[in-house]
Amino acid sequence: MTRLTTIVLALAASPAFAATGPFFSLRNTDFVVSIAFLVFIGILLYFKVPSRITGMLDARAVQIKADLEEARALRDEAKALLASYERKQKEVKEQSDRIVAGARAEAESAALQAKADMQNAIARRLAAAEEQIQAAENSAVRAVREEAISVAVAAAGAVLAKQMTAENAQASIDAAIKQVDAKLH
Secondary structure (H helix, E strand, O other): OHHHHHHHHHHHOOHHHOOOOOOOOOOOHHHHHHHHHHHHHHHHHHOOHHHHHHHHHHHHHHHHHHHHHHHHHHHHHHHHHHHHHHHHHHHHHHHHHHHHHHHHHHHHHHHHHHHHHHHHHHHHHHHHHHHHHHHHHHHHHHHHHHHHHHHHHHHHHHHHHHHOOHHHHHHHHHHHHHHHHHHHO
16 A cells, blocks of 8 residues: 555656646746747747758758769769779780780790701801811821822932933933923923
8 A cells, every 4th residue: 555655646746747727827837838939939930040950951952962973973083094994904914915925926936046046057067077077188188198299209219319320310301301391482
């Protein structure tokens, strides 16, 4: 029971039961609050606060719309710039691929040319070596012939010196003079 009385007393002390008497009395808090609220709304309407708020909200909406349009324009510009850079990157990649392919082709061509030049140089050196060998052989053969001739002349001179008498020497000289005389005239 004590609980029930506490609950009833708590409800009786609430603000809803504070207004007693007629509604249109200044002692009724509900009426005073309603009058104050209507006066507050009237003051707001007198100073045109709703139109100012509406104007501020409209200006804010216009500013937001302008910001959104600027953001769209910037986004479109960024997309165009990105597409341009991607195109340029693709062109640069294609150009670099062409340059690398050209460099490879030139390197392969240079390698083939160097190989051919090396083979030609080897062939020339072999030919020069063979010529030098042939010249050395010819020089050796000539040296051997000259040595054989000088040995033969010396041997013939020795033989002739043993067989030659004064009469034979004079006759041989006379014959040589006649032979030279016949060839010169």
